[in-house]
Amino acid sequence: MPLAINSTAPDFMAQSTEGTIRFHDWMGDSWCVLFSHPKDFTPVCTTELGVMARMKPEFDRRGVKLLGLSIDPVEDHARWSADIKTVTGQAPNYPLIGDANLKIAKLYDMLPADAGDSATGRTAMDNATARTLFVIGPDKKIKLTISYPMTTGRDFNEVLRAIDSVQLTARQPLATPANWEQGDDVVIVPSVSDEEARKRFPEGWRAPVPYLRLVEMPN
Template sequence: MPLAINSAAPDFKAHSTHGMIWFHNWIGDAWCVLFSHPKDFTPVCTTEMGVMARMKPEFERRGVKIIGLSLDKVEDHNRWSEDIRTATGHALNYPLIGDVDLRVAKLYDMLPADADDTEARTAMDNATARTLFVIGPDKKIKLTLSYPMTTGRDFNEVLRAIDSLQLTARQQLATPANWKHGENVVIASSVSDEEARERFPDGWDAPVPYLRLVEMPA
């Protein structure tokens, strides 16, 4: 079955630029972003790797660990890291998993189980290995985003989504379209009006009865 929201994130052990990673142990009690790349030395992925290095403090401020995966050897990753620094001004400061045998990519349903792992594979052969997963401390998948090779990912959107996920994990709230941290939120449908009046004594705005908007709690 394909991995879906609230599926258990598969555990694995793999080599990375930071040594051996036992994935669930490495996550610990944190949140995690795992994002994949079809091949080293590819142009769009090079920009993404540098942007994530620059934005790492923003993820850490939210208690989120970041880890990359690319379908090449760790030795290739180390050489690619120099290009990433040259191109973006930011060197890798998080682990990058080597997945030359495609094991993790298959485990996370990014490639078919019968895909061969020959060195002749090109980036186009691995094009579907362009998925980002947000994983919670409970080791379950909270969000997935898949992009084509020609479209660079917007990691500000990933941060926005994490702000929503972390807020709604703590309280029976939801976030509306285009929501940003600090804006009004939605009282979840699972909360009755009676319960909502206890929690939000100042009331709420309801353009329609089932859409109850309140200020984001501090």
């Protein structure tokens, strides 16, 4: 079964560019973005890892740790980092896991169980489904997943936008409408009665239809 929203993100121990990581312990009480790549020295992934490094302060500000994964040994990651800096001006400043035995990719349902146990001889196309991004909460539950084909670079501004929504709605009984951005109106969730909503939002709300109650975003 694929990992579902609100399922527990599997724990693991792995070697990374910053040493051994036991995932849940490494996360601690932080949020985490775990994002995977099918192989080192691939063009789109090279751009992504550099952009993520440049945007790291924005994730830090939200209490989100970054953890990359690529299905190659850690030793290759070190050489790849030099290329990433050449292309983007920024080498990865967060851990990049080696998954040379494919265990983590299988654990997170990115590769089938019969994919083998070695990255040796496998091409990027063989690992094409290892292009998933997971947003994981401090409770170690998966809050969001996005999967991309190898030919489509990820929009990390959208990842930040989604994290803003997920973190806001984790704190209060709210939801965010389509194309929502910080500061826009938010939705009072249906599980909150009108009576309770009046207590929570004494300034009131607007309801174009009875089941869609829009209110100003709380501070």
